Amino acid sequence: MTSCLVLGKPNVGKTLFSLRFAFFLGARVVRLARAGEERTWASEEMAARELVSDQPHQTLAVQRLALEIRARKGSRRFDLVDTGGLTDEIPASQAVREAQAETLGLLRQAGVILHMVDASRILSPGAVEAAGEVDAQLFRFGRTRGAYLILANKMDLDGATEGLGEVRRRFAGAPVVPLSARTGLGFGEVKRHVRRHL
Numbered sequence: 001m002t003s004c005l006v007l008g009k010p011n012v013g014k015t016l017f018s019l020r021f022a023f024f025l026g027a028r029v030v031r032l033a034r035a036g037e038e039r040t041w042a043s044e045e046m047a048a049r050e051l052v053s054d055q056p057h058q059t060l061a062v063q064r065l066a067l068e069i070r071a072r073k074g075s076r077r078f079d080l081v082d083t084g085g086l087t088d089e090i091p092a093s094q095a096v097r098e099a100q101a102e103t104l105g106l107l108r109q110a111g112v113i114l115h116m117v118d119a120s121r122i123l124s125p126g127a128v129e130a131a132g133e134v135d136a137q138l139f140r141f142g143r144t145r146g147a148y149l150i151l152a153n154k155m156d157l158d159g160a161t162e163g164l165g166e167v168r169r170r171f172a173g174a175p176v177v178p179l180s181a182r183t184g185l186g187f188g189e190v191k192r193h194v195r196r197h198l
C-alpha cells in the first residue's frame with residue numbers, strides 16, 4: 001500500500017493535520033496504529049485532545065492512519081503516516097532518537113512526502129519550529145521526488161503571511177501549499193496532490 005509521509009520539525013502541526021485531514025477525506029472514525037497498538041476515535045476533537053500537544057516530541061512512534069481517497073477509477077487506499085519531529089541536533093532522549101530513526105527509515109519508500117513547516121515561526125531564531133538544517137536536507141531530498149509537497153502550516157497565526165514569503169524563498173522550486181491544520185485552509189489542494197500521486 002502506498003504511504004503518504006507527513007514529516008518536519010517538532011511542533012509544526014503534523015499530528016493535528018494528519019487527524020483533521022483523515023476526517024476531511026471522509027473518514028467516519030480514525031483507526032491509528034502505532035507501536036503495535038491500535039486506537040480508534042470517532043471525532044477529530046477527541047483524538048486531538050489525546051494526541052496533540054504544545055510540548056515538543058509528543059509523537060514518539062510512527063502513527064499510521066489507513067485511509068481511502070477517490071481517484072479517477074474508483075478509490076485508492078493509502079497510509080497517512082504521522083511521524084515524530086526531526087531536529088537539527090542529536091537529541092539527548094533515546095526515545096526521541098529512536099522516533100527520528102524510524103521516521104528517516106520510511107523516507108525512501110514513501111510514495112508521497114508532505115514536508116511541513118511552521119510559517120508563523122520560520123523566522124524565529126532559536127524556536128524549535130524555526131526552519132533549520134533538517135528542513136534544508138528534507139528539501140534537497142524531496143526535490144528529487146515528484147510527489148514532494150511543502151505544507152506552510154499555521155497560516156491562521158500572526159506572522160504567517162511574512163513567513164510564507166520566507167518559505168517560498170527558502171524552498172524555491174518546490175510546490176508550497178499555505179495551510180492551517182486548525183481551520184482546514186489548503187486541505188483541498190493537499191488532497192489533489194495526494195490523489196495525483198497515488
